[in-house]
Amino acid sequence: MKNLELAWILAEIGDLLELQGENPFKVRAYRRAARAIELLPEDIEAVWRRGELGRIEGIGKALEEKIDEWLSTGVMTYYEELRRQLPPGLRELTRVPGVGPKLAQRLYQELGIRNLDELEAACREQRLRHVKGLGARSEENILRGIERLRRQMERFPLGLALPVAQQLVRALAEFPSVQRVAIAGSLRRGRETVGDVDIVASSADPASVMDEFVRTPGVEQVLARGDTKASIVLKMGLQVDLRVVRDDQFAAALHHFTGSKEHNVALRELAQAKGLKISEYGIVRVDEGEPLAVATEADVFAAVGLPCIPPELREDGSEIAAAREGRLPALITLGDIKGDLHVHSEWSDGLHSIEAMALAARERGYEYIAITDHSPSLSVARGLDPSRLEEQLEEIARLNRRLDGIRILTGCEVDILRDGSLDLPDEILARLDVVVASVHSAMNLDEAEMTERIVAAMRNPHVDIIGHPTGRILGRREPYAVDMERIIAVAAETGTCLEINASPDRLDLKDVHARWARERGVMIVINTDAHSTDGLDQMAYGVTVARRAWLGKADVLNCLSWPELKARLKDGRR
DNA sequence: GCCGTTTTCGGCCCGACTGTTTTCAGTCG
Numbered sequence: 001m002k003n004l005e006l007a008w009i010l011a012e013i014g015d016l017l018e019l020q021g022e023n024p025f026k027v028r029a030y031r032r033a034a035r036a037i038e039l040l041p042e043d044i045e046a047v048w049r050r051g052e053l054g055r056i057e058g059i060g061k062a063l064e065e066k067i068d069e070w071l072s073t074g075v076m077t078y079y080e081e082l083r084r085q086l087p088p089g090l091r092e093l094t095r096v097p098g099v100g101p102k103l104a105q106r107l108y109q110e111l112g113i114r115n116l117d118e119l120e121a122a123c124r125e126q127r128l129r130h131v132k133g134l135g136a137r138s139e140e141n142i143l144r145g146i147e148r149l150r151r152q153m154e155r156f157p158l159g160l161a162l163p164v165a166q167q168l169v170r171a172l173a174e175f176p177s178v179q180r181v182a183i184a185g186s187l188r189r190g191r192e193t194v195g196d197v198d199i200v201a202s203s204a205d206p207a208s209v210m211d212e213f214v215r216t217p218g219v220e221q222v223l224a225r226g227d228t229k230a231s232i233v234l235k236m237g238l239q240v241d242l243r244v245v246r247d248d249q250f251a252a253a254l255h256h257f258t259g260s261k262e263h264n265v266a267l268r269e270l271a272q273a274k275g276l277k278i279s280e281y282g283i284v285r286v287d288e289g290e291p292l293a294v295a296t297e298a299d300v301f302a303a304v305g306l307p308c309i310p311p312e313l314r315e316d317g318s319e320i321a322a323a324r325e326g327r328l329p330a331l332i333t334l335g336d337i338k339g340d341l342h343v344h345s346e347w348s349d350g351l352h353s354i355e356a357m358a359l360a361a362r363e364r365g366y367e368y369i370a371i372t373d374h375s376p377s378l379s380v381a382r383g384l385d386p387s388r389l390e391e392q393l394e395e396i397a398r399l400n401r402r403l404d405g406i407r408i409l410t411g412c413e414v415d416i417l418r419d420g421s422l423d424l425p426d427e428i429l430a431r432l433d434v435v436v437a438s439v440h441s442a443m444n445l446d447e448a449e450m451t452e453r454i455v456a457a458m459r460n461p462h463v464d465i466i467g468h469p470t471g472r473i474l475g476r477r478e479p480y481a482v483d484m485e486r487i488i489a490v491a492a493e494t495g496t497c498l499e500i501n502a503s504p505d506r507l508d509l510k511d512v513h514a515r516w517a518r519e520r521g522v523m524i525v526i527n528t529d530a531h532s533t534d535g536l537d538q539m540a541y542g543v544t545v546a547r548r549a550w551l552g553k554a555d556v557l558n559c560l561s562w563p564e565l566k567a568r569l570k571d572g573r574r
Numbered sequence: 575g576c577c578g579t580t581t582t583c584g585g586c587c588c589g590a591c592t593g594t595t596t597t598c599a600g601t602c603g
Binding site: 014017022023024025026027028029030032033057058059060061062063097098099100101102103132133134135137138141185196198224225226227228229231241243256257259260261264265266267268269271272273277278279280281 | 575576577580585586587588589590591592593594595599600601602603
């Protein structure tokens, strides 16, 4: 699977061309192509073998030739040549806030600066102020930018940024001159990590809102403060941008700042072709200069003849083509979820009793909840051996007789051992309603071994779900080496479901993989892997990932009622 | 570089903020 590698190369070509001062539209063409390939719902090599590279939106003759060369020989000559023409560290200079391609190029030409370290030294030695257009202020800003870059190289996970952003929004909403306020940007689109937080507000007195905003508790630095726009950095390192507009401009501004950039560009091109101009202030007819009324985001789309595109789909612009052709999916919502099929109780490493978990599920309006405690090899988690599991089945039977309004399903999260076998016998698994199989050990196998290990588990006639299929922990542990194409193919063949683990540390499967799985007819299940009653609330994160994967409720196992679900589970079909 | 029920050539989104160059380019989203 070379999609991501190719996307990375094309994006780098875009950056290198930009550093060389190439035609900006050529730069954009490479970036668009990179994005298209990154989000492509199948293996680029398969498309190539069919001779259909040119049918990918954004790939024309020139790019097709370069990709063909790269896939046939492993080398892209054009890329190699570009890399030779510029020092390798130059590209990272543009990661410093305030340093773009033009400045990076001049710093290289005039001061011989080739990387971050040299830029930092030049600032400290006050050599930048001798470059035309730069002064002492620029040196300070660049130094601060380098420091931030070094301290916080990673993006912030959704699960960390969202609560912070919600808190800020609540605080702004209470400010008297604020009329409306909402989260925008990549956070609203539900991306798994975000570089910053964007907030849009409406007010008749923007200056007062700016004053209030830059005094937010926990502000470490004010990066910019204009009449209607300000940027701050919180002590935790998270940057927050606020934009304030008039209340009648709020919907247009919300759409604009939700992005993505590529989505906005594509939508505005479409608008332009219809004689309209879309900006964050609204929509105007170019010939008359007359503004159109925009009360909601749906009005923005309606102006160019499109149905409203949900924020989670606004990524590379291909969603606009889908909308034009009536191919937008009816996305799953949290309300469609009928139960959670992967939770832990105090019987293994969970915090709460089975009854407490069941009542918490009932409170959330669920029809069922599966108790899937660990299996014996996970001794640190007090995994259940067959006899304790036996006791648990009796306990669940008792609770089911006693509790109304919620059905407790029996289950377990069984370990997939190094050789692909499971650490509970088939006779036991056969008696459970739901079997989740997961990898928790020997995570450093090579790709072939790890893939076959998981494939073996999927071929077990009792395994319904593969839990957190790539094992990643955001920001802490890389996914294990696994051939996702093959996992998806075998899942389709065996009727095994793949999990979107909703824990914000995991979000595993991720959006792109879940989208591939759906397109191959694999059923997805969204589970929280909750270890406490509160953990059940993380379902919302999983639903966000599913929406980004274009899933509807028909694609998701736990949107089924219990009778439907039973009929879909492997043992239930017998 | 790509793309085409206005176009196979000539387009390719739109505006705020910063620093500093007295009039705007570069950067950012």
